[in-house]
Amino acid sequence: MILTADYHTHTKYSDGRDSVLHNALRAKELGLREIAITEHGFSHVVLGLKRKKADKYFADIENARKETGMNILVGIESNILGREGTCDLTERDYEKFDLYLAGVHILVHYESSHDRKNGFKGFFKYNFHAKPPERLVKEQTLGYIHAIERNPIDVLTHINYQCFCDSVEVAKCCADYGTYIEISGKKPHFSDEELFKIAETGVRFIVNSDAHSPKRIGDVKIAMEQIQRVNIPLDRVDNIDGRLPKFRFKEYKERNL
Numbered sequence: 586m587i588l589t590a591d592y593h594t595h596t597k598y599s600d601g602r603d604s605v606l607h608n609a610l611r612a613k614e615l616g617l618r619e620i621a622i623t624e625h626g627f628s629h630v631v632l633g634l635k636r637k638k639a640d641k642y643f644a645d646i647e648n649a650r651k652e653t654g655m656n657i658l659v660g661i662e663s664n665i666l667g668r669e670g671t672c673d674l675t676e677r678d679y680e681k682f683d684l685y686l687a688g689v690h691i692l693v694h695y696e697s698s699h700d701r702k703n704g705f706k707g708f709f710k711y712n713f714h715a716k717p718p719e720r721l722v723k724e725q726t727l728g729y730i731h732a733i734e735r736n737p738i739d740v741l742t743h744i745n746y747q748c749f750c751d752s753v754e755v756a757k758c759c760a761d762y763g764t765y766i767e768i769s770g771k772k773p774h775f776s777d778e779e780l781f782k783i784a785e786t787g788v789r790f791i792v793n794s795d796a797h798s799p800k801r802i803g804d805v806k807i808a809m810e811q812i813q814r815v816n817i818p819l820d821r822v823d824n825i826d827g828r829l830p831k832f833r834f835k836e837y838k839e840r841n842l
């Protein structure tokens with residue numbers, strides 16, 4: 586398995602440690618065909634991309650494209666803001682972005698006080714290894730599903746990280762709408778048994794580094810090892826061995842913008 590493209594990387598525009606250019610140079614050094622810069626979404630209280638810095642973000646990516654010759658996608662790791670599936674990448678932003686990742690994060694501007702309560706409850710239950718109540722799992726599952734249904738999301742990132750959901754039900758929805766599930770090279774977020782059940786839904790996968798520094802660009806060893814253990818067919822992973830994914834967001838923009 587050879588990685589073709591890395592679609593989840595961060596820079597100093599959110600919580601990464603280096604520049605767009607250095608991420609791109611590392612991707613070029615590794616022989617990747619594409620890289621995406623995917624900062625945390627605008628609603629993140631501490632770590633999100635700031636709207637006042639967005640134009641400089643776009644310009645830095647364009648300059649890095651020219652300097653490296655790499656295809657660099659302007660991406661975002663948008664925040665899912667609650668059970669209704671609202672995300673902080675809105676239609677007014679679509680024209681400037683190429684790639685739409687989304688995930689659940691703590692310390693965001695939640696859609697409601699109820700969603701805020703669920704977010705913090707999930708965070709503490711996760712970090713203290715406590716069993717979540719069924720209602721919390723149901724509502725956070727609905728948050729993922731509604732987000733997929735209502736937004737042209739390309740990839741769901743680190744499902745069940747610091748939150749809880751029925752990942753199989755989420756995977757079914759991803760399969761129906763053409764949203765990829767990320768298998769992370771940063772940290773395993775599924776047990777092998779869980780990933781096997783997810784794969785049975787027919788959903789397609791992308792492996793990403795979730796790199797926060799250039800040295801971790803393209804590092805998907807953990808993900809590849811789990812894929813081999815679970816025996817997921819390699820033709821279900823769309824950014825390896827020379828293949829590039831068919832992204833939903835691009836198709837949506839071509840039809841509607």
